[in-house]
Amino acid sequence: MAQDLSVLFIGDVVGHVGLREVLRQLPALIERFSAECVIVNGENIVDGKGLSEVEAKQLFDAGVHCITTGNHIWENWKARPLLASTPNVLRPHNYPQENPGRGWYVITLPDQRTIGVLQIQGRVYMQAIDCPFKSATAALAKIKAQTKMVVVDFHADATAEKIAMGWYLDGSVSAVLGTHTHVQTADATILPQGTAYISDTGMSGPYDSVLGMKKDVAIKRFLLQTAHKYEVAERDVRVCGVHVLIDEASGTARSIEPFMSPQPRRSI
Numbered sequence: 284m285a286q287d288l289s290v291l292f293i294g295d296v297v298g299h300v301g302l303r304e305v306l307r308q309l310p311a312l313i314e315r316f317s318a319e320c321v322i323v324n325g326e327n328i329v330d331g332k333g334l335s336e337v338e339a340k341q342l343f344d345a346g347v348h349c350i351t352t353g354n355h356i357w358e359n360w361k362a363r364p365l366l367a368s369t370p371n372v373l374r375p376h377n378y379p380q381e382n383p384g385r386g387w388y389v390i391t392l393p394d395q396r397t398i399g400v401l402q403i404q405g406r407v408y409m410q411a412i413d414c415p416f417k418s419a420t421a422a423l424a425k426i427k428a429q430t431k432m433v434v435v436d437f438h439a440d441a442t443a444e445k446i447a448m449g450w451y452l453d454g455s456v457s458a459v460l461g462t463h464t465h466v467q468t469a470d471a472t473i474l475p476q477g478t479a480y481i482s483d484t485g486m487s488g489p490y491d492s493v494l495g496m497k498k499d500v501a502i503k504r505f506l507l508q509t510a511h512k513y514e515v516a517e518r519d520v521r522v523c524g525v526h527v528l529i530d531e532a533s534g535t536a537r538s539i540e541p542f543m544s545p546q547p548r549r550s551i
């Protein structure tokens with residue numbers, strides 16, 4: 284009999300402070316959503332730039348099945364051997380293939396069910412890499428030969444590009460989940476052909492900040508229009524992401540539920 288697969292996706296983890304909070308909350312989140320598969324975007328863990336073997340091991344030991352990353356992975360030299368040696372630490376698929384690592388992975392769960400994870404990156408306001416739409420189609424031809432269920436992490440800046448990708452992949456993947464912009468969007472939905480969609484899953488890190496970085500440095504950069512060294516902020520650390528329930532028989536999504544833990548304060 285067909286079952287549902289419960290997937291927990293955690294948005295961009297910022298700093299070791301963000302990693303600590305993810306590791307602290309993960310057992311409760313797995314229990315809350317009865318999660319059977321956990322995917323984490325780890326592009327900002329070490330000083331905002333990528334991750335190394337140490338942080339990847341901590342996440343895998345905590346029950347994470349696959350780590351996605353993004354543009355900041357390339358700014359951490361220790362991430363390159365990690366990408367080269369660890370098939371379930373992904374980098375966006377549409378970077379030139381001579382770079383280390385790979386952009387998709389098929390997870391086999393203990394009960395032998397399989398789910399693919401594909402990461403692609405947008406081009407609007409970002410690097411001029413291969414077309415994310417054509418790259419996704421090419422990768423999905425290989426992934427769908429192995430499994431019906433596929434979660435796509437679309438690491439992109441422009442909301443329009445993310446929404447367009449959602450429509451483009453509607454019906455051919457289980458979920459298109461936006462990352463990179465660090466602010467959870469209020470547009471989580473199931474598209475008409477059954478793909479779960481959200482423009483951004485949100486940041487897991489310090490919210491007394493500008494996108495995870497210390498406020499004074501970020502403000503100075505805007506005021507002075509010159510470079511100043513970013514530092515990861517420290518306070519008001521929260522974990523953000525989405526829970527997606529996937530129908531195993533069809534590979535389409537039954538539900539998508541965004542979460543932020545703890546909730547933000549909205550009144551005094």
Ligand SMILES: [Fe+2]
Pocket residue numbers: 295326327353462463464465
């Ligand atoms: Fe990020």
Ligand SMILES: [Fe+2]
Pocket residue numbers: 326353354355438462463464
């Ligand atoms: Fe990014």
